[in-house]
Amino acid sequence: MILSSTITCPICRFQATETMPIDACQYSYECKGCGATLRPKAGDCCVFCSYGTVPCPPIQTLGRRDGCC
Known part of the structure; x- marks a missing residue:
């Protein structure tokens, strides 16, 4: 299992x-670049699945992906 993921902010x-x-x-995840609060995209269970x-x-x-959390 991989426990680290690189999140890319869709804004900055x-x-x-x-x-x-x-x-x-x-x-939720607060971007360290612009401070935006990221939330999962529709159909994703978390910010790592959406932006990681x-x-x-x-x-x-x-x-x-179904029934994850």
Whole structure:
């Protein structure tokens, strides 16, 4: 399981590598570049699945996006 993911802000394109929680989805994230609060895109369970380079651990474990968190 991969526990780090690089989030790219869709507003300012700032990138930050973050450690993901192992047992939960993260529903909001504050961009370290512009301060915007990111929320998951429709159909995604968390900000890592929407804006990260690696999906969240629950998705990695389940292997699918439905019924994640």
